[in-house]
Amino acid sequence: MNETLIEVKNLKKYFATKNFFGGNKHVVKAVDDVSFTIRKGETFGLVGESGCGKSTLGRTIIRMYDVTDGDILFDGTNIARLEKKQLGVYHRKMQIIFQDPYSALNPSMNVGEIINEPLLLDKEMSSKDRENKIVSLLEKVGMKKDDMERFPYEFSGGQRQRIGIARALSTNPEFILCDEPISALDVSIQAQVVNLLEDYQQEIGVPYLFVAHDLSMVRHISHRIGVMYLGNLVEMGDCDDVYDHPLHPYTQALLSAIPIADPQKARSSTRQTIGGNIPSPMDVPSGCRFHTRCPYAKPICSEVAPVSKECEKGHFTSCHLYDE
Amino acid sequence: MEENKNLLTIRDLHTIFHIRNTNIEAVRGIDLDVGYGEIVGIVGESGSGKSVTMKSVMGILPDNTTINAEKLVFDGADLLSMSENERRKLRGCSMGMIFQDPMTALNPLKKIGFHLEEVLMRHCNISRAEAKKQAIEALEKVEIPCPEKRLEQYPHEFSGGMRQRVLIAMALACKPKLLIADEPTTALDVTIQAQILELLQKLQKEEKMSIILITHDLGVVASLCDRIAVMYGGLIMETGTTDQIFYKTRHPYTQALLNAIPKPNTQLKKRLEPIPGSAPSLAHPPAGCPFAPRCTFAMPECRTSIPAYQQFEDGQKSMCLLREIDTQKLAGEGGSK
Numbered sequence: 001m002n003e004t005l006i007e008v009k010n011l012k013k014y015f016a017t018k019n020f021f022g023g024n025k026h027v028v029k030a031v032d033d034v035s036f037t038i039r040k041g042e043t044f045g046l047v048g049e050s051g052c053g054k055s056t057l058g059r060t061i062i063r064m065y066d067v068t069d070g071d072i073l074f075d076g077t078n079i080a081r082l083e084k085k086q087l088g089v090y091h092r093k094m095q096i097i098f099q100d101p102y103s104a105l106n107p108s109m110n111v112g113e114i115i116n117e118p119l120l121l122d123k124e125m126s127s128k129d130r131e132n133k134i135v136s137l138l139e140k141v142g143m144k145k146d147d148m149e150r151f152p153y154e155f156s157g158g159q160r161q162r163i164g165i166a167r168a169l170s171t172n173p174e175f176i177l178c179d180e181p182i183s184a185l186d187v188s189i190q191a192q193v194v195n196l197l198e199d200y201q202q203e204i205g206v207p208y209l210f211v212a213h214d215l216s217m218v219r220h221i222s223h224r225i226g227v228m229y230l231g232n233l234v235e236m237g238d239c240d241d242v243y244d245h246p247l248h249p250y251t252q253a254l255l256s257a258i259p260i261a262d263p264q265k266a267r268s269s270t271r272q273t274i275g276g277n278i279p280s281p282m283d284v285p286s287g288c289r290f291h292t293r294c295p296y297a298k299p300i301c302s303e304v305a306p307v308s309k310e311c312e313k314g315h316f317t318s319c320h321l322y323d324e
Numbered sequence: 325m326e327e328n329k330n331l332l333t334i335r336d337l338h339t340i341f342h343i344r345n346t347n348i349e350a351v352r353g354i355d356l357d358v359g360y361g362e363i364v365g366i367v368g369e370s371g372s373g374k375s376v377t378m379k380s381v382m383g384i385l386p387d388n389t390t391i392n393a394e395k396l397v398f399d400g401a402d403l404l405s406m407s408e409n410e411r412r413k414l415r416g417c418s419m420g421m422i423f424q425d426p427m428t429a430l431n432p433l434k435k436i437g438f439h440l441e442e443v444l445m446r447h448c449n450i451s452r453a454e455a456k457k458q459a460i461e462a463l464e465k466v467e468i469p470c471p472e473k474r475l476e477q478y479p480h481e482f483s484g485g486m487r488q489r490v491l492i493a494m495a496l497a498c499k500p501k502l503l504i505a506d507e508p509t510t511a512l513d514v515t516i517q518a519q520i521l522e523l524l525q526k527l528q529k530e531e532k533m534s535i536i537l538i539t540h541d542l543g544v545v546a547s548l549c550d551r552i553a554v555m556y557g558g559l560i561m562e563t564g565t566t567d568q569i570f571y572k573t574r575h576p577y578t579q580a581l582l583n584a585i586p587k588p589n590t591q592l593k594k595r596l597e598p599i600p601g602s603a604p605s606l607a608h609p610p611a612g613c614p615f616a617p618r619c620t621f622a623m624p625e626c627r628t629s630i631p632a633y634q635q636f637e638d639g640q641k642s643m644c645l646l647r648e649i650d651t652q653k654l655a656g657e658g659g660s661k
Contacts (some may be wrong), residue, residue, distance in 0.1 A: 049515060049516075050513055187581060189599075190585075191584040191599070192598035194596055220596065253515060257517065259514075261546050261585055263546045263566045277486070
């Protein structure tokens with residue numbers, strides 16, 4: 001459980017927006033200098049508001065995007081600068097489950113073909129083997145063999161997400177990026193999908209990077225979590241440590257904004273709302289990126305960017321409040 | 325007498341869509357009362373009919389719809405016998421509505437000021453200059469900084485949270501008695517959601533209006549609403565005060581919904597208890613209780629006819645044959661699935 005599978009070091013992913021004549025106009029620093037590790041068998045939850053770069057970080061790690069700078073060590077191998085050809089084998093080891101099960105499945109392929117597609121990468125598999133594999137995958141995600149012949153439009157959102165999961169599992173991945181896998185689903189269906197993911201992890205021990213904005217669901221599924229704000233990882237630690245004793249003012253505000261599904265607790269809790277909006281990632285504030293909204297901002301916060309410190313064991317934050 | 329007590333009274337409302345040659349009954353006979361100054365939450369999954377119910381009340385459904393009701397009374401006036409003209413006057417003036425998606429509810433080619441002034445000039449019979457003055461006040465009320473400058477800007481210059489504030493300002497411009505908020509925070513981030521909910525709560529106290537809040541998020545209703553109606557398959561499964569719904573749950577669907585979400589602030593990571601199966605199709609609804617196919621407690625009679633409401637002494641109402649839920653049984657079976 002404590003063995004590191006993926007180590008991300010000072011990862012940067014910038015997007016350049018082009019102006020009318022094709023020249024670079026703005027640089028969006030979607031992920032800026034992020035370091036963390038994902039251990040074998042754990043679920044690492046990544047939370048933050050929309051536009052904070054959490055999905056970009058996940059997708060850069062599995063090399064759907066090219067890396068601007070920094071290293072990604074997958075089981076000891078640096079995959080940050082591998083070319084497309086060399087990446088093939090890693091793409092099989094790292095899979096993704098998408099947010100929107102309506103657009104993630106090709107509508108003109110039936111379920112069998114959808115799940116078969118990644119299996120074709122393995123040239124040694126016979127078509128009989130592949131079919132058996134598809135049936136066992138469908139059963140694993142709670143669907144029937146007959147569903148192979150059916151098309152995505154015949155299924156509900158929750159069932160489509162199961163097909164997406166079966167496809168992700170088909171290559172026996174060593175790591176799965178869950179990119180908001182439950183956000184588009186109804187409450188009663190969310191629990192089905194979360195339980196399915198948990199069961200599979202217990203069986204195989206595959207680690208997940210679970211990106212979501214539903215903070216209570218992230219708490220439920222994660223072992224450790226990271227909180228992102230404008231491309232930076234502002235706090236990271238064991239799930240219960242972060243939720244019970246948040247250190248960074250942003251995490252505190254984010255957590256107190258969760259609507260509590262318990263009327264008495266909701267009435268008694270004092271909400272600490274932060275004003276303002278998340279600044280544009282094209283024009284990030286100087287120093288600490290949160291200083292424009294932070295209730296505790298000091299002069300130093302607008303000048304010097306804080307570095308990440310270990311305040312308690314395994315609990316990191318980057319905030320000047322915790323400077324010695 | 326009832327009319328004096330309640331701002332809105334709905335009795336046996338049916339809303340039917342005629343699509344090609346089929347009739348789809350999205351709302352299948354619901355009763356709902358909203359008192360003056362009350363915040364009522366309507367909770368349900370997608371396709372449960374919660375938005376259609378409120379659009380029926382507003383009268384903003386397309387032409388291929390039939391609305392049948394025994395009674396539909398708003399502030400003492402019978403909505404069913406009203407002409408389209410009279411209803412239009414009511415909308416925007418006494419009833420305001422805000423929608424889920426603040427990105428598409430505004431015209432991208434028109435300035436924010438135009439949106440607000442249009443509402444005010446149409447409903448309040450005032451000059452453009454006066455409308456502009458009131459528009460500035462309306463933006464101040466929803467806590468948008470520098471309203472004079474903001475009126476001259478276009479929707480794309482506003483963030484999601486700010487757009488939702490503009491929509492609230494538009495809905496409240498004519499001081500409505502009822503505000504219908506259809507998933508007002510679903511498209512927003514949690515920190516912005518908290519801001520908007522706080523704003524709605526503050527405005528409700530200031531204006532003493534009633535709010536109907538449509539949402540799928542049990543957390544949102546818990547902190548805001550006085551009473552809750554839980555909808556499923558076009559029917560109201562259970563109504564009661566917020567505390568009754570959360571602590572004295574009487575309908576298996578409500579209980580299952582509460583069990584399917586992670587418990588707030590607990591160290592203990594209990595396994596979630598999902599509701600097996602999926603929601604029924606509205607084109608072919610089950611003959612009996614719509615929840616029966618997924619219900620742990622379903623009995624043979626649940627599948628043949630829709631159960632009658634049980635009225636409890638404390639005002640709670642539940643559309644179920646059971647008087648009490650054996651939570652032990654629910655936990656046991658839900659966990660083994």
